Amino acid sequence: MTLSVNAAAERFEIAGGFKISRETRTHAQVVVVTLTDGEHTGRGECVPYPRYGETLESVQTQIADIAAVLRDGLTRSALQEAMPAGAARNAVDCALWDLEAKKAGKSAAELAGVGLLKPVTTAFTISVDTPEVMAEKTRAAAHRPLLKVKLAGPGDDERIAAVRKAAPESTLIVDANEAWDESCFERNMAACEAAGVALIEQPLPSKSDDLLAGITRSVTICADESLHPGKSVDGLRRKYDAVNIKLDKAGGLTEALKLVDQARSQDFKIMIGCMLGTSLAMAPAVLIAQKADFVDLDGPLLLARDRSPGLRFEGSTLFPPQPELWG
Incomplete structure (x- = not known):
């Protein structure tokens, strides 16, 4: 079944603000990718990194550009070549991991060979x-x-x-x-x-x-x-x-x-x-x-x-x- 692909920007308030050497922020701004095959849903979240020229809009554009091949069944392996490293690929990759886990009825840790996760x-x-x-x-x-x-x-x-x-x-x-x-x-x-x-x-x-x-x-x-x-x-x-x-x-x-x-x-x-x-x-x-x-x-x-x-x-x-x- 063809995948449904959605990329939505979301904002979350930071308690008390957040300050580092080059910026001060009041909100976390993220993009959430949701992949649905009609029965199972996988999600992944990324945070655009301004230091590398990423914005909410640029990340959403990257995801929109890859949506057609995602709908046709792009694999995680192929994704590594289809998109450059960065926030957009992270959200898609993690959504694919989540979707695979849901479809297999196994944890992503098991699929990755990591073993039982510990605190x-x-x-x-x-x-x-x-x-x-x-x-x-x-x-x-x-x-x-x-x-x-x-x-x-x-x-x-x-x-x-x-x-x-x-x-x-x-x-x-x-x-x-x-x-x-x-x-x-x-x-x-x-x-x-x-x-x-x-x-x-x-x-x-x-x-x-x-x-x-x-x-x-x-x-x-x-x-x-x-x-x-x-x-x-x-x-x-x-x-x-x-x-x-x-x-x-x-x-x-x-x-x-x-x-x-x-x-x-x-x-x-x-x-x-x-x-x-x-x-x-x-x-x-x-x-x-x-x-x-x-x-x-x-x-x-x-x-x-x-x-x-x-x-x-x-x-x-x-x-x-x-x-x-x-x-």
Whole structure:
């Protein structure tokens, strides 16, 4: 039977807003792809990434352009060649996984060969702000075992010291979103080492991250923006110790599973990350989380309202998705 294909834009308010080094947001904007064969329905969600020129409109256009071949039975394997890596392909790929699982009467994890999904501990994000405001927000989250701290460049040494003082027991990972440069790199690195930070995500702009090659450090440095959409991990090992795999950049669960294997073969640590989306966007990433060293899938925790049904969280413990949500 011919598939029905729909791509709808949705908005979800962010509780208290969300601020990183290059933008401030009040709402999560997502695109949801729904595929229906008349009996079964599969869904996938993506978050357009402005850094790579993606918008709600451009993603919906990409999906509309592929709709005809989807209706005729385009496979997940063929999809990898039919669409470029990015948010649009992620939503379609995850919807196909969900549809396949529903039709087979099996979980997506079983179809992927991942095995029985287990609960994981996710990071909880502290937005960038003044040291005083970040310390206040951190104190409210200090009971969480893993905190992800957004940074912004100059002054990050004071920010990370304030956060560490406010959460002395939590494991800290930090994300500079490419905001450091040579003027503050050494000072910020030293502050992170002094605070016992476990991982620094993308400290330098991807175009000028050669500074990372060969430097001695005690903190794991993780590539995010330097792992470009549609690219492999090849060539990153001399600069990075870990890679952040995001389904929206990989272009879906199918490619993300391959990236995990590539990363492990090159002795990278693995972080599974997310854009700011709902439980529907996080659900497929839970499969990757089973093999990850660091899990950052707190998108739904940052929303004023998640979709229903959503993922189950108990504190920072994230439980596998139920079939009613995805997979």
